[in-house]
Amino acid sequence: MSRKERNLWILGGIGIVVYALFPVAWIVSLSLKAPADIANQQFLPTKLSWTNYELILTGSASDLFLPALRNSFGICLIATAISCVLAMFAAYAIARLDFPGKKVILSTALGVAIFPVISIVTPLFNLWRQIGLYDTWPGLIIPYLSLTLPISIWTLSAFFREIPWEMEQAAQVDGATSWQAFRKVIVPLAAPGVFTTAIIAFFIAWNDFVYGISLTSTEASRPVPAALGLFSGASQFEAPNGPIAAAAVIVTIPVVVLVLLFQRRIVAGLTNGAVKG
Amino acid sequence: MSEIKLQNIVKKYGDGFPAVNDVSIDIRDGEFIILVGPSGCGKSTLLRMVVGLEDITSGELLINGQRVNDKAPRDRNLAMVFQNYALYPHLSVFENIAFPLRLTKGKFSDAEIDERVNRAADLLELREHLQRKPANLSGGQRQRVAMGRALVRDADAFLFDEPLSNLDAKLRGQMRTEIARIQRRLGTTTIYVTHDQTEAMTLGDRVAVLKKGVLQQCASPRELYEQPVNLFVAGFIGSPPMNFLPARVDGDRLSLPFGSIPMTPDLARLVEGKELVIAGFRPEHFEDASVLEPHRRDAGVVIEVDVDVTEWLGNELYAYVPYEPDAAVAKQLEELDRDLDGEGMRTQIVVALDAKSRIRDGDRAQLWFDPARLHLFDPETGTTITRDEDEARRIDTENEEERKQALERARLSDERAKEKAAAV
Helix, strand or coil: CCHHHHHHHHHHHHHHHHHHHHHHHHHHHHHCCCHHHCCCCCCCCCCCCCHHHHHHHCCCCHHHHHHHHHHHHHHHHHHHHHHHHHHHHHHHHHHHCCCCCHHHHHHHHHHHHHCCHHHHHHHHHHHHHHHCCCCCHHHHHHHHHHHHHHHHHHHHHHHHHHCCHHHHHHHHHCCCCHHHHHHHHHHHHHHHHHHHHHHHHHHHHHHCCHHHHHCCCCCCCCCHHHHHHCCCCCCCCCCCHHHHHHHHHHHHHHHHHHHHHHCCCCCCCCCCCCCCC | CCCEEEEEEEEECCCCCEEEEEEEEEECCCCEEEEECCCCCCHHHHHHHHHCCCCCCEEEEEECCEECCCCCHHHCCEEEECCCCCCCCCCCHHHHHHHHHHHCCCCCCHHHHHHHHHHHHHHCCCHHHCCCCHHHCCHHHHHHHHHHHHHCCCCCEEEEECCCCCCCHHHHHHHHHHHHHHHHHHCCEEEEEECCHHHHHHHCCEEEEEECCEEEEEECHHHHHHCCCEHHHHHHCCCCCCEEEEEEEECCEEEECCEEEECCHHHHHHCCCCCEEEEEECHHHEEEHHHCCHHHHHHCEEEEEECCEEEECCCEEEEEEECCCCHHHHHHHHHHHHHCCCCCCCCEEEEEEECCCCCCCCCEEEEEECHHHCEEECCCCCEECCCCHHHHHHHHHHHHHHHHHHHHHHHHHHHHHHHHHHHC
């Protein structure tokens, strides 16, 4: 690569990073502006102010925001855990066994994944009302599973397929039962795949708005994205832009932390050295 | 410690194609047996059926007299080394080797596991690598770890599935002798799959040659070389391979593409009534007539040929001699070539001559050979007409005696080493 070519690449990279991070920077800057400062017609706040954060964490909006944060964490973590465990078994079976209906499962999973959420929200709303799941945690966890399971099954079965058959066969010859081979050999090897899948599943659930706003009505189960939509300004003539921006920054933090925490575990190539490559 | 009996083993896949067809082999205690054949001959499938990774369609598999057809791999107490080693990448070398022991919950204490793993590591010279991960090891070291995992438990038999095919040539030679040494020392029954005939000839007490799932011949390496049962075995064993030529029977003479040669009375009796046979010559049975002592020269036949290409290898010289094929056997020879994974290039014979020979490309040369070492094959069935059953039996007994002696020697030297260690 010539010097000029490299400089072009660097320049292009910076351009993309700026383009991608600009909205984030904007929201951060917005969250640090005092209510009167919001319309100051410039990017940076004239004076740094923490009023928006105070408002949502301890002030009047905290009744709305803090329970929502708790709901979001609880619901998303549970949904992710369930979906990972289920997907692990399903993907293992799909990758390793030849059974009738294997293709059907995979294509159904894909079908569910591309099915528009908005079209099932209304029937689900009616059903949940009747069976008492409306405005409860399980009432959101179940639809979130339908969002996260398909993609989890697909990613995990790809990971399982990468693990050479011989690993299990060697374990079996060494005296392991199928379950031991799965637990002691396959699961450790699939760990990076499981982490990747878990993060993707968590984000999908974390970002959901349609189910969150439609299937909840109180702080008993309302997640953050829905709560953000219900923020109101100090008076009816004031837009709640500042508090919304502050809340958006706060909900972005766990996502960033998760990625930073697990990015080292998401390295493919843990199987290096298993077989002569 | 264990005998493995394969009785009429058949493996059919979903499409009804028999990958392994009616194979019966009796493997004696402590024997080193090789399964060899061109790719797709079913040798690996057969091994995987023995270890239990493939179902047996029909036939009986007996280990120490017990039928194990329906037993899971873990209940068969066999140890296997896979072609790609199949090490557990998330475990250290120590834990890789200890893996089979750890699975036998509570049977071994930590101290015992430690001792056994260290013993296996010493045998394979892996001591200093025990704490490393497989990813950081070289190919040869990984191979040894895979062997360590097999050695560490008291398995009834070792199974190897082309264990050396991923190593480079030099390492392969070293590991080959290493495997032979360890097997002799432990005296464990071993089944070894390979497509490399050097491995087959040097390691095996007996070699089973397979073709398209059918067992052709199971005998000592020497018997395979000297008394092959058919064209396929004759063509498969030996490097460069045996040359096959169409030969017309002409009274007591045999007419070859290079001219006619006399037959011994024994030979003439064997081919009586046949018009056409296939003659097989080992390349190394030819000599350059011009560098031969006169008394040897008179004992054989000299033919005159046009040499096309020569290859000088330092220790010997290969010369390639083209000939016109006889239409009557061309098809048979072509099919044989395909069975042996050949390219069906041109009809030529290869001769391995003394490196001192001055024959060069394009020369007209005089080649000498001894007609008594000639093999003759039936062109219809491919069976060897010249096979000497008595001689084959003699080789077989001799081979079995040598095997027992070798095991005994290994046992004695092991005992001596132990006494020495105790004295120190």
